[in-house]
Amino acid sequence: MLTKEIEILDSNGLHTRVAAMIVNKASQISSKYGAKLYIKKEDFTDWLGISMLALISLKIGTSEKLLLGAKEENENNEMALNELISYIDENINNSPNNSISMNKIDKFIEESKIVTDQIISESPIGIIVIDLYSNIININKYALNILNLKEEETLGKPVNKIVPNSSLPKILDLKCEELGKILYINNKTCTINRSPLFMDNEVIGAMAVFQDVSELVGIKEVNEKFQKILSSSHDLICFVNPDGTINYVNPAYKKQFSINDMLIGKSVYDISPNGLRASALRTKEKVENILHTKDGTDILTTVEPIFIDGVFNGIISTSKPVNEIKELMSKLKKSQEELDFYKDELLKHTSLKGSFKNIISSSKSMADVLFICEKAAKTTSTVLVHGESGTGKELIASAIHNNSSRKDKPFIRVNCAAIPENLLESELFGYEKGAFTGAVKSKPGKFQLADGGTIFLDEIGDMPLAMQAKLLRVLQEKEVDSLGGLKPQKIDIRVIAATNKVLSEMIKEGTFREDLYYRLNVVSINIPPLRDRKEDIPLLVEHFISKINGHLSTSVQGINNDILNQLQAYSWPGNIRELENIIERAINLCEGSTLTFRDFPSYICTALDESITSAPVNLIDLSNGDLLTFEEYEKQIIQLAMKKYKSYNKAGKVLGLTHRTISLKCQKYGIEKDL
Numbered sequence: 001m002l003t004k005e006i007e008i009l010d011s012n013g014l015h016t017r018v019a020a021m022i023v024n025k026a027s028q029i030s031s032k033y034g035a036k037l038y039i040k041k042e043d044f045t046d047w048l049g050i051s052m053l054a055l056i057s058l059k060i061g062t063s064e065k066l067l068l069g070a071k072e073e074n075e076n077n078e079m080a081l082n083e084l085i086s087y088i089d090e091n092i093n094n095s096p097n098n099s100i101s102m103n104k105i106d107k108f109i110e111e112s113k114i115v116t117d118q119i120i121s122e123s124p125i126g127i128i129v130i131d132l133y134s135n136i137i138n139i140n141k142y143a144l145n146i147l148n149l150k151e152e153e154t155l156g157k158p159v160n161k162i163v164p165n166s167s168l169p170k171i172l173d174l175k176c177e178e179l180g181k182i183l184y185i186n187n188k189t190c191t192i193n194r195s196p197l198f199m200d201n202e203v204i205g206a207m208a209v210f211q212d213v214s215e216l217v218g219i220k221e222v223n224e225k226f227q228k229i230l231s232s233s234h235d236l237i238c239f240v241n242p243d244g245t246i247n248y249v250n251p252a253y254k255k256q257f258s259i260n261d262m263l264i265g266k267s268v269y270d271i272s273p274n275g276l277r278a279s280a281l282r283t284k285e286k287v288e289n290i291l292h293t294k295d296g297t298d299i300l301t302t303v304e305p306i307f308i309d310g311v312f313n314g315i316i317s318t319s320k321p322v323n324e325i326k327e328l329m330s331k332l333k334k335s336q337e338e339l340d341f342y343k344d345e346l347l348k349h350t351s352l353k354g355s356f357k358n359i360i361s362s363s364k365s366m367a368d369v370l371f372i373c374e375k376a377a378k379t380t381s382t383v384l385v386h387g388e389s390g391t392g393k394e395l396i397a398s399a400i401h402n403n404s405s406r407k408d409k410p411f412i413r414v415n416c417a418a419i420p421e422n423l424l425e426s427e428l429f430g431y432e433k434g435a436f437t438g439a440v441k442s443k444p445g446k447f448q449l450a451d452g453g454t455i456f457l458d459e460i461g462d463m464p465l466a467m468q469a470k471l472l473r474v475l476q477e478k479e480v481d482s483l484g485g486l487k488p489q490k491i492d493i494r495v496i497a498a499t500n501k502v503l504s505e506m507i508k509e510g511t512f513r514e515d516l517y518y519r520l521n522v523v524s525i526n527i528p529p530l531r532d533r534k535e536d537i538p539l540l541v542e543h544f545i546s547k548i549n550g551h552l553s554t555s556v557q558g559i560n561n562d563i564l565n566q567l568q569a570y571s572w573p574g575n576i577r578e579l580e581n582i583i584e585r586a587i588n589l590c591e592g593s594t595l596t597f598r599d600f601p602s603y604i605c606t607a608l609d610e611s612i613t614s615a616p617v618n619l620i621d622l623s624n625g626d627l628l629t630f631e632e633y634e635k636q637i638i639q640l641a642m643k644k645y646k647s648y649n650k651a652g653k654v655l656g657l658t659h660r661t662i663s664l665k666c667q668k669y670g671i672e673k674d675l
């Protein structure tokens with residue numbers, strides 16, 4: 001680079017007039033020598049093409065140096081630079097024109113330039129000016145702030161290096177302006193106008209004017225969201241100006257009062273002068289009230305004053321029909337009740353599985369039984385288990401014992417029906433040596449053996465009346481008198497009794513003591529017969545196959561579906577014991593790995609599902625004088641419908657109930673869909 005320098009001696013530095021003189025002369029010299037000349041201030045690194053804007057942007061003061069340069073070192077450039085230096089020396093540094101009048105003119109020009117400079121510099125919008133070479137020759141404070149740069153880091157630099165992808169250079173070619181474009185700088189959103197700068201119809205540079213509108217964009221976004229909230233809200237919303245004119249009502253408001261936009265602009269003082277809105281406008285305080293409309297809807301209205309920077313800006317009223325809330329509350333309450341019900345059911349199933357896991361069941365009725373068993377296991381109260389033969393009374397009794405605090409003490413079973421009447425007393429209470437002929441040594445009774453543990457009095461309904469009286473004494477006094485014993489012996493036992501007889505009937509007949517019945521029936525457990533909980537059958541079958549495989553060392557894998565359906569159709573008079581025996585028999589007969597029809601007796605293979613065939617006749621059976629609860633009838637009807645139609649929809653249609661009601665009731669009563 002060929003470089004020359006010259007000190008500017010003009011008392012005003014390189015001001016506008018002298019800049020114009022230099023530019024003018026430089027242009028003549030350039031064409032004379034075919035030279036391209038550049039300027040630069042001492043401490044600036046980049047060279048600028050000679051132009052008014054560039055020269056002024058250098059802001060060269062008195063005694064500061066102006067550097068002149070040309071890219072190539074040749075004779076023409078050398079001469080061109082020398083001629084320009086001489087011109088500045090003679091016509092500016094040692095100007096004969098530095099007369100008082102010229103000084104005044106310069107002062108006016110400078111004053112106007114300073115004002116313009118200040119306007120640009122302090123302007124609350126960003127301004128960037130480039131010269132014909134796309135170098136930045138002017139940039140104001142606002143623009144520097146947005147770019148986060150200092151002036152010296154930008155001046156003289158190609159604008160594209162400072163603002164990547166700037167379209168400003170394009171404007172120099174297009175020679176026309178571009179308005180209202182969006183530019184993203186440093187995470188800010190700016191609107192930008194770009195225009196070419198002309199002198200004598202020639203483009204001499206271009207200017208970008210831009211403004212950060214990120215905040216405005218944020219406000220727009222909030223506004224959009226707010227509009228959405230207002231239009232989708234179910235609350236009735238209304239804005240009222242401080243003078244009482246309504247300026248907005250949302251769609252819910254219009255719908256509720258069947259009105260259109262005609263309401264906008266009307267005064268609340270005219271529409272409802274004594275209303276809540278008028279009152280809040282007068283007092284500028286929040287008011288709340290429930291309004292009863294003509295159509296019977298109760299509307300809860302809240303009117304709040306709006307203050308912006310402490311200045312009252314009107315009111316906003318929000319109303320909601322309370323009936324809807326009441327409805328929602330009642331729906332919520334219903335859902336909560338349903339939830340509680342299912343939680344309870346879940347609890348029954350899940351919490352019991354661990355402690356009563358040898359009792360196989362999936363039915364709702366057995367879940368209820370096990371729920372009571374679990375509670376009974378936590379107390380020492382006497383339990384009376386009722387159920388047909390083979391339903392699992394003994395299993396339940398031992399499970400209660402095994403889950404109680406007495407589990408490490410004896411569980412003694414007495415079958416009251418199996419012991420001859422004359423031996424029952426000595427069996428239960430024991431005898432002392434010599435108490436009767438043949439009593440060569442003392443023998444403890446079952447009560448003494450069960451001391452600290454549980455005595456299970458099976459078939460209690462078969463206990464002779466005389467023994468019932470003695471048993472009652474044991475239960476009351478908690479002591480036993482052995483035969484031939486001198487004094488009663490204290491015992492600590494828990495009694496679980498079981499029967500398949502209807503004790504209330506026996507009391508009527510005088511064969512069972514009423515007082516004993518009440519002593520025994522503290523906790524009452526009714527085990528349903530298997531025919532009433534056929535949904536347990538698949539699980540029980542699976543359980544017995546694996547149990548019996550273990551005993552017989554067989555390896556039956558499962559059961560054919562058709563015969564399983566048939567097992568569910570059979571009425572199981574012998575209950576689970578009968579099922580267990582039938583499975584054992586089938587396993588013995590089975591030749592393959594799956595139980596099929598051949599392995600079962602013909603009366604099971606041909607059994608008809610009695611709950612379908614007989615239920616309509618027996619549904620309301622007053623022959624024994626008893627009516628069932630409404631729920632029990634409901635359960636039976638739904639069970640029947642599900643058996644017949646096998647779908648909630650069809651069953652619902654026939655019964656005049658919805659699909660959902662049927663499904664809920666099936667869950668409630670433990671009715672399986674694919675019965």
Ligand SMILES: Nc1ncnc2c1ncn2[C@@H]1O[C@H](COP(=O)(O)OP(=O)(O)OP(=O)(O)O)[C@@H](O)[C@H]1O
Pocket residue numbers: 358359360361387388389390391392393394395396458500543576577580
């Ligand atoms: N829920 C069940 N899960 C698994 N096995 C069961 C179930 N219920 C009963 N059993 C089995 O069925 C058989 C009969 O049960 P249990 O002897 O307890 O009936 P029971 O009602 O006491 O009969 P009974 O009145 O004739 O004395 C037993 O082998 C028992 O293990």
